[in-house]
Amino acid sequence: MSIQMKDIEFQTASYDQWKEEAIKALKGKPFETLFTNLAEDVTLSPLYTQSMLVDKLGEDLEKQIATIRSLQSSEQLLAAQQIFGDTAEQFFAGLQDSIERGNNCITIDSRTTFKWEEENLQKLASYLIEYPFKFIVQNKNDSLLQVFNKFEQADKEKVNGFIISDSPVELDDFDNVRTFCANTVTYHYEGANAVQELAIALAIAAKQVKENNFEQFSKNFFVNFAIDTQFFVEIAKLRAFRVLWKAFSSAYGVTNPIAVPIVAENSLRSYSKLDVYVNLLRAGNEAFSGLIGGADAFTVHPHDVLSKPTDKSIRIARNVLLVLKEESQVENVLDPAGGSYFVETLTAEFVEKAWALFLEIEEFGGFDAYVESGKLQASIVEVYNDRLKAVETRKQSLIGTNIYANPVDELPAETNETFASIKRLPIPFEQLREKYNAAQPKIAILTFGKLKDFKPRADFVAGFFATAGVTPDQSGEILSVEIAKEWLQNVNYDYVIVAAKDEDTKELVPTLLSVKPENLILDAAGKFKDEQSEWLEKGLNGFIFAGQNIVEKLNEVLESVKGVQQ
Incomplete structure (x- = not known):
């Protein structure tokens, strides 16, 4: 006997049941993370139901x-x-x-x-x-x-x-x-x-x-x-x-x-x-x-x-x-x-x-x-500044500009003056391209450990700098602290970022700071709150991490590089 789909009824679920399942799927993250705050001071719910709509608008729904x-x-x-x-x-x-x-x-x-x-x-x-x-x-x-x-x-x-x-x-x-x-x-x-x-x-x-x-x-x-x-x-x-x-x-x-x-x-x-x-x-x-x-x-x-x-x-x-x-x-x-x-x-x-x-x-x-x-x-300026900050910290994605950027892409020489005064969100990244293209800094990533260990952070750093039109060199697999020291002392770079697992970075950075050339700027990929003060005192320039203001960080790096280039 064949079953007709039109005769099948699916059990309905209440909002509370859905919420319970959603909390399980979040695996410890707060349920509130599913809500989205808009620039219009409106909070979007992760789910909308008929009863929620009727409760909000009532008879006004049909009028609307x-x-x-x-x-x-x-x-x-x-x-x-x-x-x-x-x-x-x-x-x-x-x-x-x-x-x-x-x-x-x-x-x-x-x-x-x-x-x-x-x-x-x-x-x-x-x-x-x-x-x-x-x-x-x-x-x-x-x-x-x-x-x-x-x-x-x-x-x-x-x-x-x-x-x-x-x-x-x-x-x-x-x-x-x-x-x-x-x-x-x-x-x-x-x-x-x-x-x-x-x-x-x-x-x-x-x-x-x-x-x-x-x-x-x-x-x-x-x-x-x-x-x-x-x-x-x-x-x-x-x-x-x-x-x-x-x-x-x-x-x-x-x-x-x-x-x-x-x-x-x-x-x-x-x-x-x-x-x-x-x-x-x-x-x-x-x-x-x-x-x-x-x-x-x-x-x-x-x-x-x-x-x-x-x-x-x-x-x-x-x-x-x-x-x-x-x-x-x-x-x-x-x-x-x-x-x-x-x-x-x-x-x-x-x-x-x-x-x-x-x-x-x-x-x-x-x-x-x-x-x-x-x-x-x-x-309006307040809203604009919030939008710009969201783009610069990648809370809002601009594909091809602040994320998944093509580092070899060149800015067009011509400008349509009709639209030149628009406060476009990508402008800070376009300006970064121009600055880095003019300065031509020598940048590299010191990749420590096995490929599977450093690749996530190395890829993140590469994508970070791609927004400024830069493709950093990479050291390849460096498997010992001694080789890392030797590499750092013999390279000709203005700026180097250490990309490794947390435990490897904690072991490596203090040693590298003790031997790094005076005119070389060193950063670490990741957040290291407990070690931050100590490392900065010993000469670390800073950190690169997710959620950071990309434009501010890259401008700071460029100014530091210009300082050592002079």
Whole structure:
């Protein structure tokens, strides 16, 4: 007799039962180690259940889901790929190619290397009649905006798009062009977390709506977000905005608010000039977050955009989004993250915290007053410093930069000035590469004992220095203290790290310190709290260990090496 799978019922387990099994699996580690603290001052649980979600939100759960779904601005995400070109000819060739290959929202940053002369503006206008657009301009007098003088009155209603500017741009008779933008990308690149970005978006909206009719303002308003690598955080951020927008509208007496478009781009905060193809993975992750979170238009930056994009990298960036759209089938599902115990809980927590921060900004006198007081900048800088510390200590991984780095990878000579001011997290490691490349220190690892004994620490040290573009020499198996002494006295290195088992290191280091050349710097791999003071007094430079601030340590090493080189 065959058993039908649909007839089988599995025994359900309670949270307490799961917790009991989890504690056993941890083998003595505290259960609290399974919880994760986010930059948004939210603690993630290792498990979310239906009962936990219902207990937290109750009847508000259905309202939250219904709000998010009803305020979706469009059914499909627009591929809004930026057009590049050194000359007007290259630019328009790229524009035409992008449209033919799937781009459906012409995205232009006005900071081009060529001028927007009459002929270029007229040519661009012909495209804007047919295709939606996204403009990034510097101010309301930007030369790119002269394109709106090139339309006949009858064609103005055909023009549809978004203008991102620090201050609203005034256009006459372009009813389908949204010019009131809550641009949070600037603050994102200063280090803002998701809660801060959401509160900033509402505060900017409150500032802009004061001088406008709310209904008319809503028709002209949109928000611009950068999407970072924290996959579920970014999904929750976009979903939370729609809930917050309804609450914001309710404050103006509007019970059925107009859906506001969410324009987004993948963040360059984690983009690195090192091992640039890893940026493709970051872009794909971020684009998928935007797609699931319900963005209405999305820009994927090429993996080499920090230096100079090529035709190939531009095409790959465009295809990242197109493949996600076509292959995932996410667009065929309304609010694909809806109902997830984890995402719904995270969405609700972001709504709660962002609304509280928004009210704090308003009570202080509004967005401008809050900015002028320095409170906003101070809070963002604090978050940025925490992010940077997490990267420098490897609590947050940047593959190819602070971990699994390729030491022979070279920094590109060119720099894209458009994005040069972004406070990217990999910058300290890129600076390390430049410093070490200029100094060319002679570095080696003294590997003591059998391969199986020293290999874990030797590999760790090699990976540590790979982040600075250095491949240390290795002594190979040294099996006696006498040979180790002889090796150290006869080598020509500026800096040596001892890599061995704890008991071997404790035996070896004091002996080596008594014979090491005066101009050679010696470090030990590992933590030796009991021996630390004694060894440092006898001339040990320091230690290399997991959890250490890599940037600080490598800068200290370089300064010490420069001292002995002189």
